[in-house]
Amino acid sequence: MRLLTHNMLSSNIKGVTNGFPLRIEAEKVVEKTVEMNADFLKKMFEKIQWKAFIDASRAMGYTELPEEVDPTTLESDEFLSKFHHALLELHLEEGALVCPETGRRFPVNKGIPNMLLHEDEV
Amino acid sequence: MDQINPELESINSLQITTKINNEKALKKMPSRTAQIRLMSSHEEVYEPCDDSFALVDALLADCNNLLKHCPTLCMEIGCGSGYVITSLALMLGQEGLAVNYIATDINPLAIRVTRETMDAHGVDAELIITDIASGLEKRLAGSVDVIVVNPPYVPTPEDEVGVGGITASWAGGENGRSVIDRILPVADRLLSEKGWLYMVTLIANNPSEICLYMREKGYASRIVIQRSTEEESLHIIKFWRDLDIEGDNEKASADKSAPGRLMEYVLTQLPPFTFWRCSDRDNK
Numbered sequence: 001m002r003l004l005t006h007n008m009l010s011s012n013i014k015g016v017t018n019g020f021p022l023r024i025e026a027e028k029v030v031e032k033t034v035e036m037n038a039d040f041l042k043k044m045f046e047k048i049q050w051k052a053f054i055d056a057s058r059a060m061g062y063t064e065l066p067e068e069v070d071p072t073t074l075e076s077d078e079f080l081s082k083f084h085h086a087l088l089e090l091h092l093e094e095g096a097l098v099c100p101e102t103g104r105r106f107p108v109n110k111g112i113p114n115m116l117l118h119e120d121e122v
Numbered sequence: 123m124d125q126i127n128p129e130l131e132s133i134n135s136l137q138i139t140t141k142i143n144n145e146k147a148l149k150k151m152p153s154r155t156a157q158i159r160l161m162s163s164h165e166e167v168y169e170p171c172d173d174s175f176a177l178v179d180a181l182l183a184d185c186n187n188l189l190k191h192c193p194t195l196c197m198e199i200g201c202g203s204g205y206v207i208t209s210l211a212l213m214l215g216q217e218g219l220a221v222n223y224i225a226t227d228i229n230p231l232a233i234r235v236t237r238e239t240m241d242a243h244g245v246d247a248e249l250i251i252t253d254i255a256s257g258l259e260k261r262l263a264g265s266v267d268v269i270v271v272n273p274p275y276v277p278t279p280e281d282e283v284g285v286g287g288i289t290a291s292w293a294g295g296e297n298g299r300s301v302i303d304r305i306l307p308v309a310d311r312l313l314s315e316k317g318w319l320y321m322v323t324l325i326a327n328n329p330s331e332i333c334l335y336m337r338e339k340g341y342a343s344r345i346v347i348q349r350s351t352e353e354e355s356l357h358i359i360k361f362w363r364d365l366d367i368e369g370d371n372e373k374a375s376a377d378k379s380a381p382g383r384l385m386e387y388v389l390t391q392l393p394p395f396t397f398w399r400c401s402d403r404d405n406k
Contacts, residue, residue, distance in 0.1 A: 012257040115252035
């Protein structure tokens with residue numbers, strides 16, 4: 001699971017009002033190199049919730065991202081390559097996503113998050 | 123009279139050369155759809171069948187439009203074996219990650235098979251085990267440019283819906299609409315302003331009613347492919363947001379506007395709904 005996907009996931013348990021962001025418990029992180037596409041990154045930048053994104057990247061052991069960003073940050077090639085790396089090259093292979101409100105753990109195995117709910121959570 | 127027209131002969135030989143060149147080009151051209159020999163499988167995962175092929179054929183038929191559409195996020199709800207999302211990724215390409223693919227399935231085994239199928243074809247998607255798009259709806263709202271769905275559309279008793287395993291891939295409840303009717307509002311929520319939805323429907327699902335429901339939400343629709351097999355008659359329908367329809371709905375006007383007429387045209391293409399029950403559940 002990429003951090004792009006993490007940034008799009010919320011806790012889906014019934015009654016939870018503040019289910020975003022899910023806290024990452026990382027047991028195994030893998031890196032897979034992919035070609036960079038600046039246009040794609042710029043489009044994704046608009047959709048990313050930045051605070052959740054840097055917290056997630058830190059939980060994955062990556063601390064190079066700046067705390068504060070604005071659209072002009074995107075003009076820096078150095079920033080773009082860091083953003084690219086954190087967004088698309090880091091994968092949570094094993095671990096869990098934890099609901100910020102209830103503490104319920106959604107397991108991540110072989111890079112795949114399992115968001116299925118138990119009957120009493122739907 | 124028996125004389126061969128030299129001009130005609132040269133045209134013929136030209137055609138032959140062109141044909142050979144085309145064959146060469148075809149051999150060189152990488153496949154734009156998933157290949158059956160590279161598909162992974164599992165007894166509890168729905169294998170590609172007529173409905174999967176029809177959906178991929180519809181995407182191929184609309185491929186030039188899809189390429190011009192320049193989607194950023196594409197999603198499949200209920201990816202099963204991964205045949206459709208793999209084919210979509212092969213059609214649109216992934217160079218430099220200009221397109222991000224997301225696929226969901228309620229069956230963990232299906233997600234595993236999709237991963238293997240995609241790996242075998244050298245393409246990639248973010249895979250999530252979830253019910254429809256549960257957990258994604260909030261943050262992904264208004265962001266998805268293309269959604270493809272081959273839903274569980276086979277009419278079954280209501281209690282067979284959501285029992286898990288391979289049954290989840292076809293059991294559609296009353297008129298095969300139980301899961302479809304849950305997917306439609308989710309798709310509406312996830313689709314971006316320019317978003318397109320491609321969905322497989324069976325005649326028993328009453329596709330014209332589905333089109334009318336989507337029209338109320340501001341979508342125009344068109345049948346991309348209609349296919350009848352011995353057992354079922356399938357329509358692959360494409361939906362897209364239409365500002366004229368949205369305007370029409372707001373005005374709630376009864377007059378016959380142009381988009382209204384277009385809609386009527388689509389509806390006349392669909393056979394009238396009959397209370398047809400599908401007894402053979404294996405035919406999905």
